[in-house]
Amino acid sequence: MPSDTASSAVERRFERIDRLVTIDFPRRGVIGLLYEAAREELGRPLCLHAAEMLKNGLSAGRVVLIATGWLDRPHVSLSIAETDGPPGAAVLARALHVGLGAIPVVLVEEEILGPMTSVMHAAGLRCVAPDEALMAAGGSGALHPASVIALPKERREAERLAVNLLDRLDVGAFVAIEKGGENRRGRIRTSRGADTTDALGKADAVLEACRARGVPTLGIGDGGNEIGMGLIHERLAGRLRNSIGSDGTSDDGVVPVNRTDALVAATVSNWGAYGVAAALAMLLDRPGVLHTVETEQRILEACAAAGFIDGVTGYVGPSADGLSLDVHLNLVRLLRTFVNDGVNTAAWRNYPDRLEKLAAERGKDAR
Template sequence: MPSSPAVAEQISRLELVVQREAGRSIGPLAAAARGGLLAAAAAIAGDPASHVAFVTGCFVPRATPPACETDGPVGAALAAASLGLAGVPARLVTDSRCAAVVRAAAEEAGAAAEEAGAAAAFAGAAPPVHVGDEPGTLARELSAAGVTHVVFVERLGPGADGVVRNMHGDDVTAVTPPLHALAAAGPWVTTGIGDGGNEVGMGALAPRLVAATVAHGERIRCAVACDHLIVAGISNWGALALALAVGLLRGAAASVAAVLSPAAHDAVLTAAVGAGAVDGVLGEPSATVDGLAPAQQRQQLEALSACV
């Protein structure tokens, strides 16, 4: 979808905000992926039949207790719920280990969307959630639903050796069902959103760049590429920015932003933790994301809203 220079500039500002550092020194990765937010948003906004599936959920076996992390489900649920106000139906996809957290996030995000007037976009208030560990079955479900775009949010994928690794370089293949295969399982346009180099979509970046930028980069880099890549300081931010950018391109940014308020984010985060989610950095149940203090998180959300 063509965008006016003013809208393109707003989306460029959004991208710079989401690429702010959150502790991993991702600057070189962010610079290499710059422009990905506009490209991904334009692909969704410009398709009159757009229907988005957000694939999310990162299980953390090191956590106490082992559980799905807060980064990913919170942003994906809010983005899915808010896109209805831009005329884009959306749904969520996750695996069985992360299902309870993603469902809880979806329900709370749906409540925020309903309050903002987006409930008509769904059969109920919340975006539908597909759960499965076998990508072939999920691909058939998404095809039947009319999905045209698949967006991976903080979803880990395998390296060139087929092994999925976390940020510590640990092998987590056994607790990460191969939902990365959805990237090539249908005729949809794909977008990857990540913050560390080991997420689906990062295969678009040169191996040497990831190796030189993040700890254990030569081992953890996900080799799965997507049509578009959004690198963010925290993956949740990238998902929210994508929804806002689609809203900008469709003339519905204010409506979308109403669903993505700091209060709604806090409510969805609290619901996710109530369902068992953990902070992926702290490794424990906490209403935080990647160890970021709540005040810093709120400041970032306000900065995103200020762009639109």
């Protein structure tokens, strides 16, 4: 086994990814609390932990379920959704397909099936029905399949869908990105405390079904009210704004209760997904697993063309969480710099075999 010292040396390379995707550019003032709580719970870089879990659970032909989409102005229209979440889902879907041969099946509300499909196409994946995606994965012609399907808003319907998917498909992992999670009262709240339960698909039903069958689960969020934050529910109670509900307890607050196996807290949920893709690229020694700056621009422009809005500004455009296109492009540019540096560094290439060599070399130096 690699020594603790060598393992620490490797993990420091992934620290840069975590640090980058948690810089508080929008000065929201919450990411420090979320990240600290998650690190205390997991004890290692969050993006590395998530990427390793996905790498161990997925392989060629296995399905990854990805829940995303937040209907941002339900009091106006159920067809309005935000640009944080769908890009991250598309990028991570692409990374898991390119890197591991996984087949992504994305779950969103029925109202945004078309817009989400357009975003997936911008990432280079061709959306077809789940059964067709399975057939395409085994075909002789080049095709990179994915699927986008409706996630029911009624709890029992969502539970039935979950059972059906797990019975029919070889599911190797479940991921939720910027997806509202249920508190102990079964309510889904925005970070400001507004109740949006009726408007959103019940991704918790899929999460619970996956956990019951031992399928690895990951939540990615940025506000404390998303699926995944149940892992740190008790750490956030009373410390996060609106974590205590109107009844004076955390049961009816914004923090979800269902736990996931891994959690990535990021400044923007999309960035958390990008960080996991970058960590996976480093683990696999394949820089191409992380999308390019050009693909990032194409994805965000596809979001705007499909009518997604920036959840902070309310404008339709290639931005997310109040941060302009240039900010997101530069973040991807920096992540790619980290990946290229990481995969070309002999200290940890062919992870974890190189760790053993590194430990032995350091032992010689010490003597």
